[in-house]
Amino acid sequence: MLDAARAEFERYGIRRTNMDDIARRAGISRSTLYRRFPNKDALVETLVLRDTAAFFAELDRVAADRDPRSAVVECFTRGVRLAQEMPLVARILESEPELILGLTNRTDGAPTVQAAAQVAVTLRRSGVTMSDEDLSAVAEILVRIAVSLMLNPHGQLDISDQEAVRQYAERYLVRLVW
Template sequence: MAQAEVGIEAATESMTDRTILDTARKVFETYGVRRANIEDIAARAGVSRSTIYRRFPTKDDLFERVVRREGELFFATLDQATTGRNPQQAVVEAFALGVRLVQDSPLYSRIVESEPELFGLFSRSDVFPIRRFADGIAHTLRRCGADLPDADLANIADILLRVALGIIVFPTDRLDISDQDAVRDYAARYLVPIIGDVS
């Protein structure tokens, strides 16, 4: 999910799509993903159900697009934060930003607090595409100078993402995720060694 892809996605959204997606995000944040329904989203967005269904045939399709928007914002921010950094520094930045995203995003906070099992379901479906996010991490590491075969880099990115998600979704008392210095130190000590010397 490179920065160019972010621009393409944003450019293809119509005003109606943006309204639907913004409203859906608020409904998912308020009621949770499972309890949210298309009728409520349509009413709050001021559109008909058929308008939503024409654009997003199922609630899963709608939720996937909301999640993808969040991911696009994350990777745009990560691209800026890792400019001029080496792969090891990029791992620290990615982990710190990921932790902050979950804390700052009402949507992800809601999922972590009331529906954490959805992350497991999403990782095996297109709704929360782990591979897409892992590919974004691999792209960042490559851009920062990682010099590994594509398959190895993809597997390392996948491992880093799954470890980070596990820590975020199932917090440990060994890490205070509200302390950014502690988060960065944790990433430097325990996640950076996973990638080793890749530059």
């Protein structure tokens, strides 16, 4: 079911896909799909949570055995690239970026808070010595910058250029951690 949903969402977008399309691709009845997922939002949320877990697991792997400053550089660089490489995320960013903003607004910013908490854990593991309060603030800033760049990629920084992203992180973002 999830693979079928992912394929439909990646091909047609979330808004243009309905539960009938997903059930047909999965080779199951609508009622079977609705027993597992009461609506399309629940299905999207399950996929987003799965992708988010994989995303942060990759960032944890990248940060392993790095000092805080190089963890920021390499995780930021990899995170920007990963968001472009994940087909569902890329599709949403390309054709339905307002869904990301809508999700954040509808949930009182919970995705941003959760992502920042995960970034803070990764940075703490890499050896940051700053207070928990400062670390939480910095992690949230890093998440907000990354999301802003993903939602509006046209600007001074060419996010398709991995070396430019790395230099950006080295010049501006490492200053935030200690």
